[in-house]
Amino acid sequence: MSIRKKGYSHWEGQLKESAFVAWFPLTRLGIKLAFQKRFFKLFFFSAFLPALIFLAGIYVSERMEDFRFMIQGQPSFLQITPNYFKAYFTNSFFLFLLVLMMIFVGSGLIADDLKFKALQLYFARPLRKVDYLLGKMATLGFFLLLLSLIPGWIFVLFKLVFAGNFAFLRSYPWLPLAVVAYSLILTLFFAIYTLTLSALSSNSRHVALMIFGIYLASDIIFGIFYQNFHHPYLVLLSLKLNLQQVGAALFGEKLFYPVPWGWSLLLLIMLMGLGLAILNRRIRSVEVVK
Amino acid sequence: MNPVVETKNLSKYYGNVLGLSDVSVEIHPGVVGLLGPNGAGKSTFLKLITGQLKPSLGQVCVFGQKIWNNPQLFADIGYCPETDAFFEDLSGWQFLTWMLQLHHFSACQAEEKANEVLGFLHLAEDKDRLIRSYSRGMRQRLKIAQAIAHDPQLIILDEPLNGLDPLGRRKVIKYIRKMGEEGRTVIVSSHVLPEIEAMTKKIILIHQGKIFASGNIHYIRELIDSHPHIISIKCNQVRDLAAALIKAEEVIKVFFTPDPQEVQIETRQRDVFFDRLQKLILELDLNVEAITSPDDNLQAVFDYLIGEK
Numbered sequence: 001m002s003i004r005k006k007g008y009s010h011w012e013g014q015l016k017e018s019a020f021v022a023w024f025p026l027t028r029l030g031i032k033l034a035f036q037k038r039f040f041k042l043f044f045f046s047a048f049l050p051a052l053i054f055l056a057g058i059y060v061s062e063r064m065e066d067f068r069f070m071i072q073g074q075p076s077f078l079q080i081t082p083n084y085f086k087a088y089f090t091n092s093f094f095l096f097l098l099v100l101m102m103i104f105v106g107s108g109l110i111a112d113d114l115k116f117k118a119l120q121l122y123f124a125r126p127l128r129k130v131d132y133l134l135g136k137m138a139t140l141g142f143f144l145l146l147l148s149l150i151p152g153w154i155f156v157l158f159k160l161v162f163a164g165n166f167a168f169l170r171s172y173p174w175l176p177l178a179v180v181a182y183s184l185i186l187t188l189f190f191a192i193y194t195l196t197l198s199a200l201s202s203n204s205r206h207v208a209l210m211i212f213g214i215y216l217a218s219d220i221i222f223g224i225f226y227q228n229f230h231h232p233y234l235v236l237l238s239l240k241l242n243l244q245q246v247g248a249a250l251f252g253e254k255l256f257y258p259v260p261w262g263w264s265l266l267l268l269i270m271l272m273g274l275g276l277a278i279l280n281r282r283i284r285s286v287e288v289v290k
Numbered sequence: 291m292n293p294v295v296e297t298k299n300l301s302k303y304y305g306n307v308l309g310l311s312d313v314s315v316e317i318h319p320g321v322v323g324l325l326g327p328n329g330a331g332k333s334t335f336l337k338l339i340t341g342q343l344k345p346s347l348g349q350v351c352v353f354g355q356k357i358w359n360n361p362q363l364f365a366d367i368g369y370c371p372e373t374d375a376f377f378e379d380l381s382g383w384q385f386l387t388w389m390l391q392l393h394h395f396s397a398c399q400a401e402e403k404a405n406e407v408l409g410f411l412h413l414a415e416d417k418d419r420l421i422r423s424y425s426r427g428m429r430q431r432l433k434i435a436q437a438i439a440h441d442p443q444l445i446i447l448d449e450p451l452n453g454l455d456p457l458g459r460r461k462v463i464k465y466i467r468k469m470g471e472e473g474r475t476v477i478v479s480s481h482v483l484p485e486i487e488a489m490t491k492k493i494i495l496i497h498q499g500k501i502f503a504s505g506n507i508h509y510i511r512e513l514i515d516s517h518p519h520i521i522s523i524k525c526n527q528v529r530d531l532a533a534a535l536i537k538a539e540e541v542i543k544v545f546f547t548p549d550p551q552e553v554q555i556e557t558r559q560r561d562v563f564f565d566r567l568q569k570l571i572l573e574l575d576l577n578v579e580a581i582t583s584p585d586d587n588l589q590a591v592f593d594y595l596i597g598e599k
Contacts (some may be wrong), residue, residue: 090440117375121436124340124369125392126361153449 022127026135035103042145051151058155062162080159082251084138084171085152086181089182090247090256095240098190099215101143106194107211108204109136110283115202119283129283133195138239140191148186152179152193164173169242178250185246189268196275197280232257236267243268267282293318294352294444294475302499303332308336310332312348313498321470323507324469324479326496332479333372335496339477340369352444365393370436372448374429374481382432383417386439387393389440391396393440407439410465412458416451426453429528433464438469445469445476451485463488510586518542523567528553534570538563550580551579 034040060067061078067201077087122132127237145237159168169175197210222238225231234242237258242264248254249261301307310331320541326332338341339350341357341364350357357363377385383404387491390400410418413465424432430453437445447466451459464487469476480486486493487507495502503509525531532544532553540559547554557563571578 022392025388028391029388036379072373112377116377117371117373118377120342120369120371121375121389122392123342123361124364124367124371125389126364126394127392128361131361 022131022137022139026132027138027142030105030109030136030139031171032138034143035105040104043100043188045102047147050088050094051089051147051154054151055153055158057084058159059162062159065174073241080168082175082178083253085155085175086248086251086253088155089179089186089251090244091150091243092240095243098144098147098186099212101147102140102190102210103208105138105143106198107208108192109139109200110198110279111202111204111207114199115204129280132283133279136195137191140194144187144190148185149180152176152183155179166259174219175251178252182247182250185250185265185268189243189261192272192275192279196214196278199279210257214245232259233263235259236263238272251260293351295477296351296511297339298400298547298560299346300338300345301336301342302338303346309500310338312350312499314597315494315501315504317475319470319473319475320492321466321476321490323490324477325481325483325486325493326389326479326502327481330481330496331499332481332496332588333448336369336446336477336479340367340446344553345423346555364405365440365507366443368440368442368445370437370445370447370450371450372432374433376429376432378422380419381411381418381420382428382435384426385421385432386435389436390439395440403439404435407435411435411590412461424596427455431462433460438465443473443474447476448479449479449481449484459485464513519557519563519583520554521550521560522547522554522557522580522582523564524549524552524581525573526551526577526579530574531570533578534574538566540566 012114033045048242057078058080061080077084113122115252119132123129153176156169156179160166194211198207200209200210217243218237218239222234225234233235235245236259241256244256245259245264246262246268247290248256249265255261297319298314299312300313300528322334323592324332327366329580334343338345338527339352339357341350341352341360344358352363353482376500380388385518386404386408387397390403391397395403401526405414405417408414413428413431413435416428421429421432434447434450437447441572450462450466454462463485466478470490475565478489480504491507492505493507524530528546528551532546535553535555536544540557540562541555542558543556545554545556546552550567555563567581569575
């Protein structure tokens, strides 16, 4: 058999299908590139400060006797209940940190691919559109879960360790699940929000402005309308407040505004659906000239 | 033998604009040149057979399977797009290893393969430089590297020689021929006939979104040879040369340009003319500065073939 025939016969067999996770190299590169950005490492480690403060709070709450010289009585903010978790997960500063994280990590994730016309290279490889999106979402998910799920579980774990018993878990057996559920909601929402905006422009600076601007503008618009009309359903205008409403409900605490939290969850789901539809339309290997 | 690439009545429309119309073609192993002037539909054809565009009508099969929405096929396909598609902030080596990892190579395998291919394409010394600092030729070689690094059976190269220096061209042409001889299928698009001629005898001529002709390159060569060519010669004794050429049977016209050192001739027998020109250069002891063919491009040939000129 000639070399020519031998080489050619290769493809007539079964095409190999790999069990390898196709999107993983995208995630790995995304994470690596994030750490190459200027000031990112500083920001990344600073972003864990709130979690460290809350962790210290758990320690202090279990060692009140040692801190009597500083703290009188049992302040409510040092009572480790689901409200403590709500205070961490739904505080405005924490959510703002997540937005900043998205600006650092996510603004260029798709925008740079569009800028460098890299999609045609991705889709000339054994990679589906869904793999591409999963790879990008996993990059964002890595950072978002590091700031939400991991601290949440560490709080539970350290509460048990410092207390030396399982009383806390017996009182709130659903709390770890609430941490998982809310962390996933935050991760999904911010990942889709960021990727959608990143897919709308090939300039990552414009995307960064959009990520920050829309989040902030939605809250400002709510503030303006609420001051004039005082209608609680205006809470649906604010991305931040919708996330806070859902968080408060999942941790079994009082809602920020007297509006059924299901509306907020429904709105977030609708926004995520819209985002996925936009991504599906925008992610294509070649620009189609009309 | 089954064709590697088979299209049936393939058409692509961009709104009202025709990209490709009713193309049925079978491509077998070896090197195939896709020739056509700019805007002929070559890139559209390549994007359709790489599954990056969905056909408006007809179908495309690669390795006997439909290519659209079938990314597993890309394990055996290498595609070099016409335009640059790099992450400028990565080094050439990082880019290539990453592209290989998307082909499911392990990190070690990817590094090994990347070093091998970069060495072959003379990029080894510059592999750690950021792509943003690469010259046009280096970018072109890197683009080719990502298309061939995973050892595909079908290689699709869209204008691969653009921006390469003569040495780089020769090397890439040699490599393309070698891949064809190994039994791989290489589809190379170009609007420069001599480039394709250097790689293969099998060509597909595409014009205005249609397959104009396909087969052996000698066919198009014959057509080209009957096409009246204009050849411009710059030398120190243009009038002596013109006087000698006017007597030649193969010369149709001789005319002067505003440049006092240039004469242009029109001929239908290019090869005969060049034989004569060589002799005249020696006989008249001409100091020739340049010999060019202002209309020696595919657009002129196509215009001639379809009767527009």
